[in-house]
Amino acid sequence: MAVHTLGFISLSDFSATNNVAPNNKNGLTVGGTEWGGMPPAGTTISFNYEAIGSLNVESDYGYFTDDPWNPGWTGAEWPQHKQENTDEITIGNTTHATGTLQLENEYEVILSGDDGNDYVLVAISAVTVNPDPAGDWDYRTGPEHGVIGFTFQGPWPPEGTELTFVQNVDGEQIDWDNFVPDDEIPCFAGGTLILTDRGEVPIDDLRVGDLVMTRDNGLRPLRWIGSHRLGAPVLMLKPKLRPIRIRAGELGENIPATDLVVSPQHRVLVRSSIARRMFGAAEILVAAKQLLQIDGIDVAEDLAEVEYFHMLFDRHEIVISNGAQTESLYTGHMALQSVGKAAREEILALFPELLTADYQPEPARTLVSGRQGRRLAVRHAQNQKPLIPAAP
Structure with a gap:
């Protein structure tokens, strides 16, 4: 039982x-x-x-x-x-x-x-x-x-x-x-600054149709945005949902420019020689919770509650958040199961192809598994190498 x-x-x-x-x-x-x-x-x-x-x-x-x-x-x-x-x-x-x-x-x-x-x-x-x-x-x-x-x-x-x-x-x-809402999908915490055609805008103020700067495709219209709040009781009962804080400058020089708070599953871009040797790719995406071995990346235990926001574009994109490159919502099966019924219905109305049995969205970069992400973090910590080295 x-x-x-x-x-x-x-x-x-x-x-x-x-x-x-x-x-x-x-x-x-x-x-x-x-x-x-x-x-x-x-x-x-x-x-x-x-x-x-x-x-x-x-x-x-x-x-x-x-x-x-x-x-x-x-x-x-x-x-x-x-x-x-x-x-x-x-x-x-x-x-x-x-x-x-x-x-x-x-x-x-x-x-x-x-x-x-x-x-x-x-x-x-x-x-x-x-x-x-x-x-x-x-x-x-x-x-x-x-x-x-x-x-x-x-x-x-x-x-x-x-x-x-x-x-x-x-x-x-x-x-x-x-009784206890679960959320294992990538989210930004309220207050995160997203780079748009109007400069940096708090994610709380973004609306469908706003133009957001993406790494690969320039300014792209926001197709859907959702949010939900996790109060103290939920974070107490489900501590794995507590947000991760990435301190300013801990990914690389001035990256992020200010502290960045994201959900544990939210992936950030890593570009390093260690990543290239491990995965054969110049750039990869790693969930924030897999980077806790890095100094300055920690569970935000001081936050009593958090409001999480999800952004969706026509495809998986890399956006600029507090000066760091991070992912938008990836419409994989697990993410759709986690957003909740109402949000899922809204997303499927916009993208009915997601219902196709063999549909598989294309990720913006290589998505690293949990075990591999933790190994990557350990190697960076041991070698004291930044996740994003300074440009030559």
Whole structure:
């Protein structure tokens, strides 16, 4: 059985306005009071960002659901499938041992953020279970503990976002993968300066149709740009998504001109005699995370959250970002699977050929694998050679 880690905020770390009387667990419970089926207009919630922790749930199914009990039994009820705690959980003054609570997706609440986005809050409830004496399964003994805390399905709101109630629904089946968004594709962090026909422009300000300077094809129109924010809970649960910071001058002389922050998978251009000997190519593209052996290239642990941007052109291009040469979005199969459903539909509408079974985009340069990229970085570090030597 798999163990799934969720971001988690306990009940005591939530607050709400316009609370109403309890209504059979049909609304958001905060401070011992539950929202009813339809809270008053303007009901808002907030939570203590610093109190965000994690909740580990062991499950034998691919989703998190409400009432996972085997119907038809009288007396003790056996779970239809497991959703048990793998860590101690304290509810009130009682600490519950590992494997003694069945956790449930009690209900979901749709919230509107003042950042213009909607968020799905998931209420987690708990019921006590005890081991089956026969050793076959655990069974329900009660009591029901009600809602013990919350998580979010999909993106978490940035710290300080004002959240307003929109509607709530009964607990549904939610795939475990939906709780923590994954992103393994190349992205620029917000604020990155991209060279365009207007000079350097923050990537946040670029729009479809803007002319961006490319290494191989001059000024090219931007066909698609997308972004998404990873908040502190996601970066805590998925540290592999933390951005990489390349300090100014660490790729070569004045390259980048200022610190460059990119996603771990974002590839940067390397041009060196070591690369030529290893790969038979004058220039190659290497993922930033493979270059961590180089001094001045590190995981940006100090960033509590990050907004990632993706740029797409008619072909894979090399662009100038903070003075360094880096890639645009490469439309390989894995990248398209990682951008999310809405973004994928937008991209496929622009480039329907990507649906062709034998379609293979042409990379702007040789794409180096992870193991080879790490070997390259080690050799550069050992020989104290820049990844991009100064022009003669």
